[in-house]
Amino acid sequence: MRRKVIFVLCSLCAVLGFFTVLSVNKVLNSEWELPSAVSSEQERKRIVLITQELDTPFWKLVGEGAASQAEREDVGFEIWGSYGKNQEDFLKQVEIALHSKVDGVIVQGNDTDEFQQLARIKAASYGIPIITVANDVPVEKSLRKTYVGSDHYAAGELLMEQLLDDMGDSGEIVLLGDGNLEYSERLRLNGMEESLKQYPEIRSIYIESGSSDEEAAAAAQSALNQHPNVDAFILLDIRQARVVMQEISSRTELEPFFLYSFDDGSDASELLTEGKLDAIIEQSPKEMGAKSVEMMMKWLRNEVVPLDSAGYVTDIRIVEGKDELP
The missing domain is CATH 3.40.50.2300 (Response regulator)
Structure with a gap:
């Protein structure tokens, strides 16, 4: 009986050993590679x-x-x-x-x-x-x-250079803008004001024009009433340009005034073509x-x-x- 048990156990070990060697041989001789990682660039x-x-x-x-x-x-x-x-x-x-x-x-x-x-x-x-x-x-x-x-600061400086070429180095300028200026508008204003420091004969006045058409019209009216000798208007927000011009035209001719702005709004090209704006800063x-x-x-x-x-x-x-x- 003991011999039979020993024989069976030996046979099992031999069979298991054969299949183990066969499996190892397959692994060693097979050609395989890890799956390639998905490149994030492909997403x-x-x-x-x-x-x-x-x-x-x-x-x-x-x-x-x-x-x-x-x-x-x-x-x-x-x-x-x-x-x-x-x-x-x-x-x-x-x-x-x-x-x-x-x-x-x-x-x-x-x-x-x-x-x-x-x-x-x-x-x-x-x-x-x-x-x-x-x-x-x-x-x-x-x-x-x-x-x-x-560069909005440089844009303010460039617009002021144009105004000086047109108007000369003396006169009165009204700057119209919202009471709560955007960061880009503040930079433009700073660029213009810094440029004017070397021209003592030019006086600049900042007037808040609000955010609505009614407020812009009232600001233009106030500018004309309080500063009858104004030579130029600079509009920080071109969306207010048309209503400001209408208010000026209701009081006097536009022709004597120099008018400038920036190209952010929809009216820029049309107002230039109509000759109502003297110059504008064009961006890219x-x-x-x-x-x-x-x-x-x-x-x-x-x-x-x-x-x-x-x-x-x-x-x-x-x-x-x-x-x-x-």
Whole structure:
């Protein structure tokens, strides 16, 4: 009996040993490799451009430039936003973009506490990079990766150079702007005021023009009443240009006055063509859109890290009333 048990056990060991050797031999002689890791570059990125002025030609051009660059970069791209500077809807769009976990947000900067909270806290918590375009918010307030757009301080200086060429080095200037200026408008105003410091014979007066047509008309009326010798008007917000001109025309001729503004709004080209504006600062919205997408993709691909926090400046130039905007 003992011999039978020993025989059975030996037979089992022999069989198990045979199959073990066979399995090891197959493993050693087979050609195999680990599954290749999925490259993150193969995942199509998705970025969103958000503005509160979807209805303006300026922002349509920003969108066109961004969309063209997104196609070249093979990245998913959408334009979101609000109309007529509806800030509540605009901020809601920014929040939705962050909650939907897009890869990057390119946004018209909005120097408000609500926007800063979204940029500094929510975007940071989700790890979503933000690039401001056209309108900046200081990096210490927003933690944005970079800014793409005009040097607004230099734009103010350039506009003042044109005014000095037209008017000379003496006279009276009225600057019209909202009581709550956007960051870009404050920079423009600072650039103009700094340029005027070397011209003591020029007097500049800042008058708040509010945010509505009625307030803008009242501001123009007040300027004419209180400063009858005014030589030039500079409008920080071109959306108010037409109503201000109508108010001036109801009192006197437009012709004696020099009138200047910036190209952010929809009336710029038309007012220049009509000869009602003497000159305007023209920016490069298509270039802004394209460059912002390019820099976002460079950051997402770790090609340029960190991005230049000082920003990437696009071209500006003076367009006079006798010229034509493209």
